[in-house]
Amino acid sequence: MTPTITLNREAGLHGLAFTSAAPPPCLVCGDGGAQLFADLGHTALANNLTAEPAPAGEPRYPLRAGYCPRCWHVQLLDRVPPAAMFTEYCYLSSASSTLREHLGRLAATAAARLHLGPDELAVDIGANDGTLLAALGRLQPSARLQGIDPAANLAALARAAGVSTEVAYFNLDSARMLMDRHGRRARLITATNSFPHIPELDSYLAGVAALLAPGGRFVVEAHYLGDLLDQLAFDTIYHEHVSYWALGPMRHALRRHGRDVADVERLPVPHGQLRAWIGHAGEVTPAPAVAALEQAEIAAGLRAPATYTRFAERLETLAHQLRQAVAGVWASGQRLAGYGAPAKAATLAAYCKLGPREIAWIADRNPLKQGRYLPGAGIPIVGCERLETDRPDVLLLFAWNFAPEIMAQLEPFRRAGGRFLVPVPEPRLVA
Numbered sequence: 171m172t173p174t175i176t177l178n179r180e181a182g183l184h185g186l187a188f189t190s191a192a193p194p195p196c197l198v199c200g201d202g203g204a205q206l207f208a209d210l211g212h213t214a215l216a217n218n219l220t221a222e223p224a225p226a227g228e229p230r231y232p233l234r235a236g237y238c239p240r241c242w243h244v245q246l247l248d249r250v251p252p253a254a255m256f257t258e259y260c261y262l263s264s265a266s267s268t269l270r271e272h273l274g275r276l277a278a279t280a281a282a283r284l285h286l287g288p289d290e291l292a293v294d295i296g297a298n299d300g301t302l303l304a305a306l307g308r309l310q311p312s313a314r315l316q317g318i319d320p321a322a323n324l325a326a327l328a329r330a331a332g333v334s335t336e337v338a339y340f341n342l343d344s345a346r347m348l349m350d351r352h353g354r355r356a357r358l359i360t361a362t363n364s365f366p367h368i369p370e371l372d373s374y375l376a377g378v379a380a381l382l383a384p385g386g387r388f389v390v391e392a393h394y395l396g397d398l399l400d401q402l403a404f405d406t407i408y409h410e411h412v413s414y415w416a417l418g419p420m421r422h423a424l425r426r427h428g429r430d431v432a433d434v435e436r437l438p439v440p441h442g443q444l445r446a447w448i449g450h451a452g453e454v455t456p457a458p459a460v461a462a463l464e465q466a467e468i469a470a471g472l473r474a475p476a477t478y479t480r481f482a483e484r485l486e487t488l489a490h491q492l493r494q495a496v497a498g499v500w501a502s503g504q505r506l507a508g509y510g511a512p513a514k515a516a517t518l519a520a521y522c523k524l525g526p527r528e529i530a531w532i533a534d535r536n537p538l539k540q541g542r543y544l545p546g547a548g549i550p551i552v553g554c555e556r557l558e559t560d561r562p563d564v565l566l567l568f569a570w571n572f573a574p575e576i577m578a579q580l581e582p583f584r585r586a587g588g589r590f591l592v593p594v595p596e597p598r599l600v601a
């Protein structure tokens with residue numbers, strides 16, 4: 171049976187008053203002086219694809235990123251209740267072959283480093299549809315596997331795949347519940363791509379501290395702030411992502427809970443990712459890579475206000491140039507459509523003020539998105555057959571960090587004279 175995934179999770183949110191007040195305390199250190207550097211306006215929730223072009227009462231929230239001048243953690247200055255975003259979720263780990271292979275490699279690396287013995291516990295936080303734990307189970311069949319994820323629709327998929335999964339947010343309470351259930355702590359805890367989503371970081375890290383067995387490892391993967399700044403990947407800023415992690419603030423947060431980073435890697439994925447291997451502070455001798463990356467962060471200006479000022483300036487220039495490029499296409503009598511509707515397309519469209527007048531439609535291969543509309547922008551999302559039946563002249567690539575692969579897939583479109591508009595970091599037309 172094909173499970174039903176509900177994309178629209180707005181129930182109960184209509185009319186919710188949301189005002190942008192003074193910045194909340196820093197997620198990492200509690201300082202109250204966060205400095206705004208990227209104001210992306212009032213935007214719709216990036217994964218709430220709508221059934222109508224611009225539904226009345228579509229919830230919008232302020233989207234502003236700032237840095238903490240004390241610990242330099244980059245974070246959202248306005249936080250949306252998690253229940254508005256994560257109780258159902260349309261992004262499946264297993265749906266992307268790239269992600270499936272990535273998680274398979276992580277499972278193999280973790281199995282090789284930790285050698286989970288019989289009945290030793292591995293917990294995956296934000297376990298999604300169980301892809302990572304299922305891969306780990308194939309390598310370490312005698313280990314106990316436990317997923318935890320707030321999205322009931324995903325947990326049902328994981329259970330159907332044989333992975334025990336609890337529907338809950340991870341925090342100190344749910345960590346204790348898992349310890350009671352299994353009668354042991356976890357040798358391995360993983361959090362791939364959920365770590366940027368955590369608004370109550372203290373309770374989350376207290377849960378990790380309680381659940382992690384002596385000698386165990388907590389493995390975090392997160393989009394890396396250094397890459398975000400270099401690539402001008404401002405469109406990965408949306409409400410789900412409350413944190414944009416660099417190593418320095420991550421160690422600051424962990425040390426408050428008696429934990430530290432034992433080893434760190436930058437992963438060569440297109441958007442750039444950080445993987446940290448974390449242990450109990452007293453047991454951990456950080457590998458040379460840890461100090462080296464912290465030094466590199468200081469040298470790259472991750473702890474200098476000017477870096478963030480410059481990011482904001484580049485962002486304004488990008489929006490201006492992209493609007494000019496889009497207007498130029500239409501002014502020359504050509505038609506512009508979009509290709510790919512990832513969540514970040516909502517941020518790009520909102521900040522650059524692109525709607526259905528600028529982008530006729532967006533083709534996306536995911537049937538769950540087709541027939542829906544880009545949140546906030548009201549641009550229709552259609553199937554890829556539209557490229558044949560209603561051929562545009564130029565395609566804006568919203569998943570710009572995969573531009574080489576996408577352009578290779580769309581070689582027939584290019585060969586027939588089609589061009590691509592790659593929006594980030596500097597808008598450019600590719601023939």
Ligand SMILES: [Zn+2]
Pocket residue numbers: 196197198199200201238239240241242243
């Ligand atoms: Zn701070």
